[in-house]
Amino acid sequence: MTLIQLDQIDQIKAAPSPAPSLAQDRGTLDLDKETITQGQGSRTQDDPSDEPPVVDISDLTVSLGERVIFNGITFSVRPGQLAGIVGPNGAGKTTLLKAILGLAKPASGNINVFGMPPSKLASLRRRIGYVPQTGSFDIAFPVSVFDVAMMGRIPQVGLLRRPAQKDREIVEKSLARVGALHLKHRPFSELSGGERQRVILARALAGEPRLLLLDEPTTGLDAQAQRDLYNTLAGLRRDFFPHLTIMIVSHDVEELAAIADKLIFINRGPSPTGVSANAGTNAVHDLTATATAGGSQNA
Amino acid sequence: MLEAFLKPFAYEFMQRALAAGMLAGATCSIIAFFVIVKRLSFLGHGISHASLGGVALGVVAGKNPVATGAIFASVVAWVIGFISKKGSLHEDSAIGILSASGMAIGVILISLSRTYTMDLTGYLFGNILAVTRQDLIALVLVSSAVLAFVGAFFKELLFMCFDEEGARASGVPVTMLYYSLLTAIAITIIAAIKVVGIILVGAFLVTPAATGHILSRNFRGMIAISTGTSLVSVFIGLLLSYAFDIPSGAAIVLCSAALFALSLLVSHFAGVHPARSMRSNPGA
Numbered sequence: 305m306t307l308i309q310l311d312q313i314d315q316i317k318a319a320p321s322p323a324p325s326l327a328q329d330r331g332t333l334d335l336d337k338e339t340i341t342q343g344q345g346s347r348t349q350d351d352p353s354d355e356p357p358v359v360d361i362s363d364l365t366v367s368l369g370e371r372v373i374f375n376g377i378t379f380s381v382r383p384g385q386l387a388g389i390v391g392p393n394g395a396g397k398t399t400l401l402k403a404i405l406g407l408a409k410p411a412s413g414n415i416n417v418f419g420m421p422p423s424k425l426a427s428l429r430r431r432i433g434y435v436p437q438t439g440s441f442d443i444a445f446p447v448s449v450f451d452v453a454m455m456g457r458i459p460q461v462g463l464l465r466r467p468a469q470k471d472r473e474i475v476e477k478s479l480a481r482v483g484a485l486h487l488k489h490r491p492f493s494e495l496s497g498g499e500r501q502r503v504i505l506a507r508a509l510a511g512e513p514r515l516l517l518l519d520e521p522t523t524g525l526d527a528q529a530q531r532d533l534y535n536t537l538a539g540l541r542r543d544f545f546p547h548l549t550i551m552i553v554s555h556d557v558e559e560l561a562a563i564a565d566k567l568i569f570i571n572r573g574p575s576p577t578g579v580s581a582n583a584g585t586n587a588v589h590d591l592t593a594t595a596t597a598g599g600s601q602n603a
Numbered sequence: 604m605l606e607a608f609l610k611p612f613a614y615e616f617m618q619r620a621l622a623a624g625m626l627a628g629a630t631c632s633i634i635a636f637f638v639i640v641k642r643l644s645f646l647g648h649g650i651s652h653a654s655l656g657g658v659a660l661g662v663v664a665g666k667n668p669v670a671t672g673a674i675f676a677s678v679v680a681w682v683i684g685f686i687s688k689k690g691s692l693h694e695d696s697a698i699g700i701l702s703a704s705g706m707a708i709g710v711i712l713i714s715l716s717r718t719y720t721m722d723l724t725g726y727l728f729g730n731i732l733a734v735t736r737q738d739l740i741a742l743v744l745v746s747s748a749v750l751a752f753v754g755a756f757f758k759e760l761l762f763m764c765f766d767e768e769g770a771r772a773s774g775v776p777v778t779m780l781y782y783s784l785l786t787a788i789a790i791t792i793i794a795a796i797k798v799v800g801i802i803l804v805g806a807f808l809v810t811p812a813a814t815g816h817i818l819s820r821n822f823r824g825m826i827a828i829s830t831g832t833s834l835v836s837v838f839i840g841l842l843l844s845y846a847f848d849i850p851s852g853a854a855i856v857l858c859s860a861a862l863f864a865l866s867l868l869v870s871h872f873a874g875v876h877p878a879r880s881m882r883s884n885p886g887a
Contacts, residue, residue: 446640
């Protein structure tokens, strides 16, 4: 059971709500039983609501064999938004990212990325940058930092071709933007956890994505390295990629709420019959929709 | 001095042996890089042992043992890979079962056809000094195919071995590459059997690459060292085999092992500490 301290949730700045479900006299919030129905921040940005969403998911159910990973998920992410995906272990956060990448097949519901289903996304794959969980790659692999970042250009370079000078320049620029250019000749295995994550982030940026997906990017990092990574992300949006759409899976509600435009809560415990999710356990909080109190969208 | 070293290679059979050993060694070194970083060493041993069934099948049926061995080994590699990816059985269990089954098939075929026992002994322990022109041509073709595959898809293979999930997300055809890599490993092993034999080919495959892994933290250095130590092992092993009349395959593998031991000493005293592979499965 994942419990989140209320003082962490304070960062979400709960707004007046028809039915706030955060029991203020409780020390913890049990996400399996409670719904955070409100949340809004004071940050604003250019409203891109007239543009079609980059990620548009409705009533999505994903199963792994007989096991329903999650069901009834509905939300959308507009261009330029930073959406945090939060929830306990096993709720299906990583699977949700895989569904967006087209690596997990929906059992039902709709999912559109850049206006088309991920199964037809092969030609558009180069628009998506992906930072997988730390455990998915070999930390001790015999490659340099530059080699790792260059892997992000592979979709652009294409099969049977070698990276050109332009690719090398883009990779160097990506490393520079995450503050890792000085590490480019270092063996990847010699980096600290925070440096590694920045290099993997540079790898994702090297593909010049329009959608960036990060899966638990701060796992295993100390508090300072976590703050540094989130600051790096915030800086990237502010200084270089104001129109980049970002989705981050994380347990760090506090840190995410500080930089996110939208928080998407996914809960564990889909109905065994797969009919519908426990209404109200999955919720979306638009932290930029200051004019629409109660604008959360339950899935 | 140099003349004394080169004198044995005045003989045509030694020239063919050297050429076969160098070709097999270089090919093994390059494919073994992926075997080491993808942690498929045990798979290599399993494929080589299982291939006895395919080789014996070819000998008994009067077909080319290398061809039947390559097909048999490739199928074994695909089945092990499939079971490993499917997750229904641990990879090491699958390798143990399939390698033993393949060997058992080979042993039964040998026992049913005693007249071919001598030929099969050559496949078990290698017979590099008996390499024919046809063997060399087959080796050139196999090496060319494997090196062309690696050369064409090197960056994708590197990405897949480093981060399979990330590679898949980037649109790299991971499944196709994985099974192609298994096939390349299988046919490389079969090609090297003539040099060192089924029993020793696993060590011939991974020991030079392991030496490279000890001494270098970059894949370029690792492949260069691996290839270098493999070629040196073949050359010195052949010389020792000629000079002391000892089995050439065993001599080559022992040279390779000696260079590995030397690399461990060098890394210890030079302060080169190879990074250990660290990877865990991402959660759902």
